[in-house]
Amino acid sequence: xxxxxxxxxxxxxxxxxxxxxxxxxxxxxxxxxxxxxxxxxxxxxxxxxxxxxxxxxxxxxxxxxxxxxxxxxxxxxxxxxxxxxxxxxxxxxxxxxxxxxxxxxxxxxxxxxxxxxxxxxxxxxxxxxxxxxxxxxxxxxxxxxxxxxxxxxxxxxxxxxxxxxxxxxxxxxxxxxxxxxxxxxxxxxxxxxxxxxxxxxx
Numbered sequence: 322x323x324x325x326x327x328x329x330x331x332x333x334x335x336x337x338x339x340x341x342x343x344x345x346x347x348x349x350x351x352x353x354x355x356x357x358x359x360x361x362x363x364x365x366x367x368x369x370x371x372x373x374x375x376x377x378x379x380x381x382x383x384x385x386x387x388x389x390x391x392x393x394x395x396x397x398x399x400x401x402x403x404x405x406x407x408x409x410x411x412x413x414x415x416x417x418x419x420x421x422x423x424x425x426x427x428x429x430x431x432x433x434x435x436x437x438x439x440x441x442x443x444x445x446x447x448x449x450x451x452x453x454x455x456x457x458x459x460x461x462x463x464x465x466x467x468x469x470x471x472x473x474x475x476x477x478x479x480x481x482x483x484x485x486x487x488x489x490x491x492x493x494x495x496x497x498x499x500x501x502x503x504x505x506x507x508x509x510x511x512x513x514x515x516x517x518x519x520x521x522x523x
Contacts, residue, residue, distance in 0.1 A: 344382045344394070347372045351389040352437055360390070360445045387451035390438055396459055398423045403466050412467045416487055417514045424507040436506070439499035460488045486517055 350371040354363045365386050369379045383389045403419035410418065424432070442448040461475070464484035468475040475481075490513040498506040 340382075343372075343374065343378070347374060347379055347382060348389060348393075349434065352434060352441070355390065355441055356437065360441065360448065365389075385451075387448055390441055390445075390448050391452040391455055393435060393438060395423070395435070396462055398426070400462065400466065403470075412470050412483065413487070413514065413518050415470060416463075416467075417511055417518075420491075420510055420514070421507065432506075436498055436502060439495055440502075443496065443499050456488075456492070460484055463488055487514065490514060490517060 347368065351363070351368045354367055354371060365379055366376060368389065369376045372379070379389075383392065399419055402422040403415055405422070406415040406418050427435075442452050464475045464480050467483055467487075468477065468480045471480065473480050491510060494504075494506055494510045494513060497509070498504045
């Protein structure tokens with residue numbers, strides 16, 4: 322029996338929500354176990370058992386053990402928030418608004434979990450090395466978004482410099498946040514980008 326298009330959409334939406342919920346549950350147990358017994362001592366089998374899923378399910382969502390910690394699914398949220406900004410906003414204004422929107426939609430638990438992941442990445446050399454790939458990917462994503470809004474190419478020197486400046490501030494705040502849990506990361510990030518917007522006066 323062929324479903325009507327209007328009927329198929331809700332089911333697809335439900336399936337995606339279930340997948341997101343399973344992914345989040347696996348990641349939460351991975352973070353908890355690594356915090357309790359250390360990253361090296363924690364096995365993927367233990368994580369699967371704690372999350373009550375099969376080992377194959379874990380690897381379907383996270384191809385490698387390090388991805389359980391270094392990947393957080395945050396980039397697509399920022400992408401959607403950036404593209405949702407009014408066309409009249411300049412690239413840096415759109416970036417600031419996108420970060421504010423992305424953080425505003427995160428629960429206190431999600432924010433706390435994100436900070437704990439950052440701290441774990443800094444503490445484990447293997448995770449820090451694995452995160453470099455994500456860092457490069459995120460910086461490239463930012464350049465592509467800015468180029469799209471500015472009507473330029475991602476490899477345009479001006480676009481690459483802009484993206485590097487924004488990403489440098491973002492990374493600095495994240496690293497500081499990982500070591501200082503009381504830091505208001507969103508305020509620090511917005512203030513840093515505002516300072517960039519002013520031309521970095523000294």
